[in-house]
Amino acid sequence: MSLQGPVTRIFANARVATCRDAGAGASAAALAVELRELRSVAAVGGRIAAVGAPAGIERRFPGAERIDTAGRLLTPGLIDCHTHIVHGGHRADEFERRRAGERYVDIARAGGGILATVRATRALDADRLARAALPRVDALIAEGVTTLEVKSGYGLTLASEQTMLRAARRIGALRPLSVKTSFLGAHALPPEAGGDAEAYIERLCTEWLPAVAAERLADAVDAFCEGIAFSPEQVARVFACARELGLPVKLHADQLSNLHGAALAARFGALSADHLEYTDAAGVAALARAGSVAVLLPGAYHFLNEKQPPPVAALRRSGVPLAVATDCNPGSSPLTSLLTALQLASHYFGLDVAECLHGVTRVAARALGLESDRGTIEPGKRCDLALWEISDPAELVHSLGARPLHLRVVGGEVQTMRYFPGP
Numbered sequence: 212m213s214l215q216g217p218v219t220r221i222f223a224n225a226r227v228a229t230c231r232d233a234g235a236g237a238s239a240a241a242l243a244v245e246l247r248e249l250r251s252v253a254a255v256g257g258r259i260a261a262v263g264a265p266a267g268i269e270r271r272f273p274g275a276e277r278i279d280t281a282g283r284l285l286t287p288g289l290i291d292c293h294t295h296i297v298h299g300g301h302r303a304d305e306f307e308r309r310r311a312g313e314r315y316v317d318i319a320r321a322g323g324g325i326l327a328t329v330r331a332t333r334a335l336d337a338d339r340l341a342r343a344a345l346p347r348v349d350a351l352i353a354e355g356v357t358t359l360e361v362k363s364g365y366g367l368t369l370a371s372e373q374t375m376l377r378a379a380r381r382i383g384a385l386r387p388l389s390v391k392t393s394f395l396g397a398h399a400l401p402p403e404a405g406g407d408a409e410a411y412i413e414r415l416c417t418e419w420l421p422a423v424a425a426e427r428l429a430d431a432v433d434a435f436c437e438g439i440a441f442s443p444e445q446v447a448r449v450f451a452c453a454r455e456l457g458l459p460v461k462l463h464a465d466q467l468s469n470l471h472g473a474a475l476a477a478r479f480g481a482l483s484a485d486h487l488e489y490t491d492a493a494g495v496a497a498l499a500r501a502g503s504v505a506v507l508l509p510g511a512y513h514f515l516n517e518k519q520p521p522p523v524a525a526l527r528r529s530g531v532p533l534a535v536a537t538d539c540n541p542g543s544s545p546l547t548s549l550l551t552a553l554q555l556a557s558h559y560f561g562l563d564v565a566e567c568l569h570g571v572t573r574v575a576a577r578a579l580g581l582e583s584d585r586g587t588i589e590p591g592k593r594c595d596l597a598l599w600e601i602s603d604p605a606e607l608v609h610s611l612g613a614r615p616l617h618l619r620v621v622g623g624e625v626q627t628m629r630y631f632p633g634p
């Protein structure tokens with residue numbers, strides 16, 4: 212074999228959970244069948260070239276660098292498809308206030324909540340924002356995350372939203388993982404808007420979105436549709452502008468009340484509708500028709516002590532793909548563990564192990580518009596992998612606090628076992 216040309220590696224003798232789409236309801240059975248026999252994965256030039264019986268793979272790729280996985284579980288690299296991981300400050304004080312009985316919406320209305328983080332975020336430049344996020348990012352990396360979505364939404368001026376998005380892009384340069392950004396200018400009304408949400412949305416549509424798009428700072432546009440945030444009509448205007456600029460949309464929908472956010476997201480062909488605690492049957496049907504992903508965020512459900520879970524059974528019945536994410540943010544979901552999110556999704560929402568695993572791989576990729584590029588272990592896909600010190604994927608879901616990662620593979624390159632360098 213020539214030493215020139217793309218690097219070829221074989222990850223040999225693994226229990227390979229490909230996370231391929233096995234059709235509705237077939238995932239658990241397909242996963243069980245896949246894990247019965249050891250297989251090998253060949254990667255050429257950062258892409259998966261073949262998956263198959265070890266002897267056959269060895270014959271097809273002679274001279275490849277060989278990593279014997281010794282029967283460990285091999286999954287696609289994990290994808291956290293909904294985070295607000297870039298921010299200044301923290302909101303530990305609000306934890307005590309909520310413990311004393313104050314409601315999240317009341318704290319938000321009194322200038323706390325998102326606006327408290329806005330003040331802390333505006334005080335930092337892009338470099339300091341990126342570095343402030345690194346300990347949180349590293350915690351996700353240590354759990355096998357190879358792709359991370361990061362939202363803006365704590366700047367709420369054009370300049371500070373751009374700073375947040377640049378900070379997010381910088382994380383992708385400081386750490387071996389892919390970052391996808393979402394512009395979330397319609398997250399909360401900033402104090403200087405003087406309560407005029409209409410004028411704020413107008414400026415966001417006519418000035419901010421075109422500027423962010425021109426600089427290619429956002430891969431998608433997100434919004435928060437809620438009584439304490441923006442109305443469905445205002446969100447619709449933002450989405451119409453986003454689509455005109457060629458940007459896909461996502462939505463924080465029906466988290467605290469039913470404003471028919473899921474149906475609104477579906478109307479704009481959203482990549483995903485996220486939260487969905489109060490989504491009704493019409494919303495579920497609309498998501499199914501649009502092919503949008505339902506992103507479940509059990510961290511926020513847990514921390515806000517919510518009592519109404521999203522309509523998971525109806526989503527499942529209608530064939531809406533389910534993803535799970537951390538929603539990592541300093542207020543309603545200070546969660547830097549995607550595996551913990553899986554435990555919570557199983558505990559509160561009844562997801563099974565296969566749904567959990569697909570929800571942070573293939574379906575999470577789809578929620579970011581990346582399903583043709585990554586999220587499964589199939590020929591042609593980007594070679595982002597997580598190799599685990601376990602053989603049964605249930606071990607990724609059933610516990611709290613375990614970090615059984617052996618190593619990550621990012622674009623075909625083997626990363627060190629754990630990644631905790633200083634900033």
Ligand SMILES: [Zn+2]
Pocket residue numbers: 293294295463538
């Ligand atoms: Zn969120």
